[in-house]
Amino acid sequence: MTEIGASNPELPIPLPGGGAGEIRIAWAAVTDVGRRRAANEDSFIAAPPIFAVADGMGGHLAGDRASAAVVTRLAEARTSDFIEPESIERALEKATADIDVISDGSELGVGTTVTGAALTMIDGEPYFAIFNIGDSRVYRYERNELAQVTVDHSLVQQLVESGLITPAQAHNHPEGNVITRAVGFQSQPTPDYWLLPLKPGLRLLICSDGLTGEIEDERLRLHLAAGLSATETASALVDAALAEGGRDNVTVLIVDVVDVIGAHAAEGGADTGITAPRANHRVL
Structure with a gap:
């Protein structure tokens, strides 16, 4: 596995334009190989x-190299305190080319999920x-409410959307590991986007399915609400x-x-009426 960056209890970031505006954010990341896997991919x-x-995904450490390619290319795209979403897509395209090299000769193919916030x-x-x-998923927690922002690209999600199974049945479905979109597998990376205004008190949870496969949403909410x-x-969620x-x-x-x-945006009322830079960006 590859870890880029470290936890920070609070960082001020000035807003562009040379004024007095700034945001202050805190973050932390924790990862674990789990109880049953030999390697952390x-x-x-x-x-x-x-x-x-x-x-x-890919086995024999190929999955590790695929996920590393993605976060490495995303790290290279960091040229300022704020980034255009189009830069994320370019980074993912470069990572796809890297993964194509990694997967050369692989019968099953090599790829990775990616989810995050920029x-x-x-x-x-x-x-x-x-x-x-x-x-993998992004959740937002605000005012004691938890909401999943991202929509899974998975067979189970398609079954839920078609009404064939309920969200509760999806949690432990036997096809829960079958995804329908990834970075790699010799396909063009196609991310979905949502635009979320920054407000004091907003908390994001970004996680792999090793968390959501074990812990249901209400327990996630309780952890995020614990203060x-x-x-x-x-650490508590892991x-x-x-x-x-x-x-x-x-x-x-x-x-x-x-x-x-x-x-x-911090004062409320700026959630709507913002023109998204691309058709597949949704404002929340």
């Missing part, structure tokens, strides 16, 4: 402006650009997944918006 980047988790500016306001390929620091919360069996690698990244100064 998860990787993460936790370094502004990008926070992301990648869950590799600091971006839309019409002068700070946002998280949430992005996702695969079944612990980002580091304590990430421990909870291990206590439930730890059947997969588990990686948890918590990002907290501590304060937003000099931006209208």
Whole structure:
């Protein structure tokens, strides 16, 4: 596995434009190989402006190399405190080329999920650009409510959307590991995007399915609501997944918006009416 970045209890980041505005964020990342896997094929980047988790697939450490390729290319895209979503796509395209080299000769193919949040500016306001390929997830926690932002690219999700199974049945479905979109496998990376305005008190949970495969959403909410620091919360969630069996690698990244100064989005009312830079960007 590859880890890029380290936890930070609070970091001020000035808003572009030379004014007095700034955001303050805190974050922490924790990963574990789990109880049943020989190697950890998860990787993460936790370094502004990008926070992301990648869950590799391919076996014999190829999955590890695939997830490493993604977070390494994302790290190379960090040229300022804020990033355009298009830069994320270019990084994923480079990672796909890297993975094609890694997978040369592989009969099963090599790939990885990736999901995360990138600091971006839309019409002068700070946002998280949430992005996702695969079944790793981003959740947002605000005002004691937890909501899944990303939508899984998986067979089980398709069954839920078609009404063939319920979300409760999806949690332990035998086809739960079958994904329908990934980075690699000789295909063009196609992330979905959501735009989430930064507000004080917003908390993001970014994780591999080693967490969500063990812990249901209500227990996730209770952990996020406990009032612990980002580091304590990430550690507690990984421990909870291990206590439930730890059947997969588990990686948890918590990002907290501590304060937003000099931006209208922090005052409420800027959730709508913002033009997304691309058709597949949705404002939340």
